[in-house]
Amino acid sequence: MKNILVIAEHDHATLKTATLNTVSAAQSIGGEIHMLVAGNHCAGAAAASAKIPGIAKVLQVDAGHYAHHLAEDLAVLIAGLAKDYSHVLAPATTFGKNLMPRVAALLDVTQLSDIVGVESADTFVRPIYAGSLLATVQCSAPVKVITVRSTAFAAAASEGGTALIETVPAAAPLDVARFAGQELTQSERPELTAARIVISGGRGMGSGEDFKLLEDIADQLGAAVGASRAAVDAGFAPNDYQIGQTGKIIAPELYIAVGISGAIQHLAGMKDSKIIVAINKDEEAPIFQIADYGIAGDLFKVLPELFAELDKLPPA
Amino acid sequence: MKILVTVKRVADYNVKVYPKADGSGVEIANVKMSMNPFDEIAVEEAVRLKESGKATEIIAASIGVSPCQEVLRTALAMGADRAILVETGAAPEPLMVAKLLKALVEREQPDLVILGKQAIDDDCNQTGQMLAALLGWGQGAFASKLTIPGGQEIEVTREIDGGLETLMLKLPAVVTADLRLNEPRYVKLPNIIKAKKKLLTTLSPGDLDVVLATQLTTLKVTEPPKREAGIKVADAAELVAKLRNDAKVI
Ligand SMILES: Cc1cc2nc3c(=O)[nH]c(=O)nc-3n(C[C@H](O)[C@H](O)[C@H](O)COP(=O)(O)OP(=O)(O)OC[C@H]3O[C@@H](n4cnc5c(N)ncnc54)[C@H](O)[C@@H]3O)c2cc1C
Numbered sequence: 261m262k263n264i265l266v267i268a269e270h271d272h273a274t275l276k277t278a279t280l281n282t283v284s285a286a287q288s289i290g291g292e293i294h295m296l297v298a299g300n301h302c303a304g305a306a307a308a309s310a311k312i313p314g315i316a317k318v319l320q321v322d323a324g325h326y327a328h329h330l331a332e333d334l335a336v337l338i339a340g341l342a343k344d345y346s347h348v349l350a351p352a353t354t355f356g357k358n359l360m361p362r363v364a365a366l367l368d369v370t371q372l373s374d375i376v377g378v379e380s381a382d383t384f385v386r387p388i389y390a391g392s393l394l395a396t397v398q399c400s401a402p403v404k405v406i407t408v409r410s411t412a413f414a415a416a417a418s419e420g421g422t423a424l425i426e427t428v429p430a431a432a433p434l435d436v437a438r439f440a441g442q443e444l445t446q447s448e449r450p451e452l453t454a455a456r457i458v459i460s461g462g463r464g465m466g467s468g469e470d471f472k473l474l475e476d477i478a479d480q481l482g483a484a485v486g487a488s489r490a491a492v493d494a495g496f497a498p499n500d501y502q503i504g505q506t507g508k509i510i511a512p513e514l515y516i517a518v519g520i521s522g523a524i525q526h527l528a529g530m531k532d533s534k535i536i537v538a539i540n541k542d543e544e545a546p547i548f549q550i551a552d553y554g555i556a557g558d559l560f561k562v563l564p565e566l567f568a569e570l571d572k573l574p575p576a
Numbered sequence: 577m578k579i580l581v582t583v584k585r586v587a588d589y590n591v592k593v594y595p596k597a598d599g600s601g602v603e604i605a606n607v608k609m610s611m612n613p614f615d616e617i618a619v620e621e622a623v624r625l626k627e628s629g630k631a632t633e634i635i636a637a638s639i640g641v642s643p644c645q646e647v648l649r650t651a652l653a654m655g656a657d658r659a660i661l662v663e664t665g666a667a668p669e670p671l672m673v674a675k676l677l678k679a680l681v682e683r684e685q686p687d688l689v690i691l692g693k694q695a696i697d698d699d700c701n702q703t704g705q706m707l708a709a710l711l712g713w714g715q716g717a718f719a720s721k722l723t724i725p726g727g728q729e730i731e732v733t734r735e736i737d738g739g740l741e742t743l744m745l746k747l748p749a750v751v752t753a754d755l756r757l758n759e760p761r762y763v764k765l766p767n768i769i770k771a772k773k774k775l776l777t778t779l780s781p782g783d784l785d786v787v788l789a790t791q792l793t794t795l796k797v798t799e800p801p802k803r804e805a806g807i808k809v810a811d812a813a814e815l816v817a818k819l820r821n822d823a824k825v826i
């Protein structure tokens with residue numbers, strides 16, 4: 261039986277946590293797992309990969325043209341390696357979603373996006389129609405190229421392994437795309453997809469300034485801040501705050517939705533949260549149908565009260 | 577500059593869909609169908625490029641059953657110049673769509689192909705990236721801004737998990753439209769009437785020398801477990817008490 265290749269998402273020095281969830285999906289398929297770390301001076305990320313228990317081998321590739329993870333260049337490299345593998349997996353993040361279809365097309369195989377379950381080595385479960393349905397699909401492709409929804413698989417352990425690191429040569433650059441800059445959202449708060457608690461605001465917040473009400477509570481709780489599409493479109497919050505069908509998919513222990521109506525496209529991104537709280541002035545808002553605890557009231561009254569209550573709360 | 581833009585016919589984003597009674601697929605008979613919302617954004621962007629003098633011709637393409645003509649007519653009413661339907665049975669897998677589009681690209685020689693980032697039925701988010709790979713072109717996936725400084729390159733700002741990223745792509749190139757690229761216009765009645773006279777060509781996969789194949793079989797479609805509504809609490813004090821003592825999450 262052939263091995264499984266997991267594509268690491270990393271910033272050259274460290275691994276992104278979604279990589280660990282992807283490893284755990286690979287483990288549920290079964291078989292020897294190798295990890296590809298392609299970047300520029302990415303020894304740090306390769307060393308972190310080698311420590312993951314269950315990884316048999318790390319392939320490290322360093323080249324200037326992998327510095328910005330351009331899909332055009334990475335896909336050529338991965339397609340060249342993939343022939344030796346039965347499965348190639350990456351996280352269903354914007355990194356993986358940009359890259360893996362390109363890999364699949366170069367291999368002339370279909371691709372499976374956003375799997376949430378592994379039934380067998382060729383059969384997988386994935387959400388369709390904004391998560392309102394689940395499809396079980398069987399894939400006959402000789403190489404299964406897959407992106408993994410991280411909320412559906414627990415993160416694999418990150419310490420204890422001692423995999424071999426092998427250096428692999430880079431593929432030639434394709435020279436059709438060039439990195440020209442980035443504008444990353446700076447935040448001291450935990451990353452949205454990794455946070456234990458998330459508080460999100462919707463159109464009901466009324467303005468970007470009023471997001472401050474959420475941020476203050478987020479800081480009390482050590483939470484991340486998210487947003488609905490309407491709030492992002494209105495400019496209340498940056499695009500990378502968007503939760504939903506086409507934004508981030510999260511499943512924190514506690515999700516607090518404030519001034520969010522609960523459209524299916526929003527629920528698609530948070531309905532697997534353990535506890536859901538909704539604060540909305542409209543008693544009939546659909547968000548209440550999935551909330552464990554709801555407050556029907558004006559958020560401009562409720563949020564300051566919530567802040568005050570949390571302030572009084574003794575440490576757990 | 578010539579632009580090819582793709583439009584998929586999907587169940588309208590406002591309707592709730594159900595599994596077929598035998599669980600073999602999705603029940604879409606009698607469901608309201610519309611243009612995939614991301615494709616409206618793609619068409620809008622192409623039309624704006626034409627209005628600003630950057631583009632000269634816009635061709636809209638759809639792949640699927642004969643009623644896909646409706647979404648092509650909508651694209652024509654928005655401002656596309658002509659349309660091509662590649663008639664197949666139910667919409668094929670993204671890899672097959674990408675192969676058919678590649679053949680169309682070879683026929684029509686566009687400088688830019690704009691697709692939606694994702695079809696809201698299959699939620700695959702694959703076709704644009706696959707097409708770019710098959711053509712060996714650069715890809716600007718999940719675009720929220722697009723500028724064409726000269727005639728050789730295109731600047732694409734992409735929505736990524738950490739924020740925004742900007743790429744320069746050599747032309748010809750593939751772009752997939754994200755939600756914030758633009759706000760699609762409403763189609764006006766006179767334009768709907770005008771669109772009826774625009775050219776809509778129908779081709780078969782055979783005309784494009786593409787043999788359709790499938791590598792995915794849907795074994796079953798189910799509804800995910802339903803989440804039950806909980807309780808309403810009176811105020812913030814009660815909420816905090818519940819979260820601390822019952823749910824134990826704070
Ligand atoms: C293709 C497509 C993809 C999409 N993807 C996403 C996605 O990824 N994520 C996403 O979120 N959406 C997405 N949407 C949009 C989605 O359909 C909804 O339009 C959006 O989620 C609505 O955002 P909202 O709940 O903030 O706004 P609204 O629906 O306008 O709701 C605002 C809510 O705030 C409440 N409110 C107002 N004032 C107050 C107050 N003072 N106090 C308390 N409550 C108040 C109102 O009662 C209302 O319920 C997508 C749509 C399409 C078509």
Ligand SMILES: Nc1ncnc2c1ncn2[C@@H]1O[C@H](COP(=O)(O)O)[C@@H](O)[C@H]1O
Pocket residue numbers: 582583584585612614615618637638639640667668670673690691692693694695696698699700701702703704
């Ligand atoms: N059958 C189709 N006909 C026309 N365009 C399509 C078709 N399938 C996919 N596309 C295009 O590819 C994009 C991404 O689709 P998908 O990869 O299926 O999520 C869509 O937004 C469309 O622009």
